[in-house]
Amino acid sequence: MSEASKDIKQDQEIAQQTVFEDDAVNSISTLAEKLKEKKLQEKRRRFKKIATFTVLGLIFYMFYWLFKPFIGGPGYGVCKTFIELNVSYPQTILLSEVIPTRNNGLRIWFAYTDSFGSYRLEPFMCVFGKDEKTGGMILTEAKLGKLNIDPIVVERFNAAVPYLITHPPDLTLPAPIPDSLDSIHFETDRYRKKIL
Numbered sequence: 680m681s682e683a684s685k686d687i688k689q690d691q692e693i694a695q696q697t698v699f700e701d702d703a704v705n706s707i708s709t710l711a712e713k714l715k716e717k718k719l720q721e722k723r724r725r726f727k728k729i730a731t732f733t734v735l736g737l738i739f740y741m742f743y744w745l746f747k748p749f750i751g752g753p754g755y756g757v758c759k760t761f762i763e764l765n766v767s768y769p770q771t772i773l774l775s776e777v778i779p780t781r782n783n784g785l786r787i788w789f790a791y792t793d794s795f796g797s798y799r800l801e802p803f804m805c806v807f808g809k810d811e812k813t814g815g816m817i818l819t820e821a822k823l824g825k826l827n828i829d830p831i832v833v834e835r836f837n838a839a840v841p842y843l844i845t846h847p848p849d850l851t852l853p854a855p856i857p858d859s860l861d862s863i864h865f866e867t868d869r870y871r872k873k874i875l
Contacts, residue, residue: 749852756847757840758785758805767794774853783807
């Protein structure tokens with residue numbers, strides 16, 4: 680073969696090698712771009728998942744606060760326990776309304792069945808003060824209906840107040856009484872199964 684044909688063959692081989700190298704460089708750059716794109720897609724998926732869980736968490740949190748019952752303070756727990764201890768049949772007690780008063784106290788309206796079997800609705804008033812020795816809360820005055828409860832009974836009950844504050848009873852406030860007479864009306868026929 681002549682040298683000219685060798686040079687042409689060599690030029691062709693060099694040209695093929697540069698084409699292969701260009702293809703290799705292009706394929707490497709496309710692989711890098713594909714990897715970048717894949718990572719970007721994974722980040723987007725992760726962001727979408729986090730955003731979805733965050734939005735769902737906020738929605739559930741809002742529903743929790745929407746349907747959560749109202750909770751009273753420690754004074755409500757103390758008054759409620761005092762009522763349960765001083766009514767003859769505490770299992771019949773039905774609390775209906777809790778009203779805070781100006782003199783650092785609570786007025787609780789409750790219904791119960793007395794020892795004669797009659798259903799009675801009465802107010803209970805309890806007034807709180809500060810204990811001079813410990814600095815904690817104590818019951819200073821209690822009134823059932825219009826009668827003041829004996830101060831000796833109140834003083835004996837004050838020994839249990841620190842325990843009731845640290846280990847409170849159920850502090851769920853009762854549902855408020857409806858303002859209108861129409862909302863008090865309860866249709867029992869709506870819930871009964873009609874036979875005929």
